[in-house]
Amino acid sequence: MKGIWGGLVLAAALLGLAAPLHAATKAEPPAVKKTAPKAGGKTAVKPKPKAKANTTKAAAGKPVRHATMVDNDPAHLALHSSSVLVLDQTTGQAIVEKQSGSVQPIASITKLMTAMVVLDAGLDLYEVISIGEEDVDSLKSSTSRLPVGTTMTRETAMLLALMSSENRAANALGRHYPGGLPAFVRAMNSKAAALGMYNSRFEEPTGLSSNNVSTAHDLARMVAAAAHYPEIRHFSTTAEARVELRGHIRDFVNTNTLVRSDNWEIGLSKTGYISEAGRCLVMQANVAGKPVVIVLLDSNGKMSRVGDANRIKRWMESASLVNARRSA
Structure with missing residues (x-):
């Protein structure tokens, strides 16, 4: 009799290990599924109870992958820039x-260093300088809206170099x-060395030369340093400006479309492009409550650097929301 009774107790104990999971599933309503923006193309939920692994079962029984700030594999973000640092x-x-x-x-991106120097x-900044024949691009034969002979203040030249990436101004x-x-x-x-940009080299002030080189890590240092200059912050994030040149009013716009977006809080911005460098973008911004530096180099499509930033x-933002709910 004791043997039979002991067997029943053991069976009940083993069943009891699994019972809480089934009971919780039946007693509680299904967890509300929150669809994360398509960063990793998957869905983040707050499981009840918390799962120990990074995946769990959603209400529909499908496995769900959770986005977390620890999970920083860029493959999950499908980034198109060849070099990235956030x-x-x-x-x-x-x-x-x-x-x-x-x-x-x-x-x-070179022009941030140009402005700092x-x-x-x-x-x-109010001294008048001129555009000369020496400022015409002989490397890439790029166009400019600043004819030879145009005069402007040094301040205006800096604005056009940072906002509209005018090579002749730079x-x-x-x-x-x-x-x-x-x-x-x-x-x-010398400035690059002082900032600890040991893998960087500058040959001229525009960036037209492919011999102006750096790394994402070095550029993060440069962006952080440039953000301490009010003029650079203001000029590089100006969405558009009307400038009088040679008696005519000209409209200029920022080469980074994100500065015109209400969804972004950008403190500093600079774009870049030559065929050897691909599409580049650096920014200092507040994202998900964090001040961050974003460096995107050699992006392989006209809009892919903007897509990568978004x-x-x-x-x-999705990861921050998930982490906040988990800690609540």
């Missing part, structure tokens, strides 16, 4: 990385530096 400025932690140490051409020199800034372009380029490389933003 850096949390508060902690210094890399949130997303993809070939962030690769040395490659940086195109007009001009401002560090304390040159008069070159004129370097050419009107004390000691001319050779001295200016030396100052650019994918990163949606993923961070």
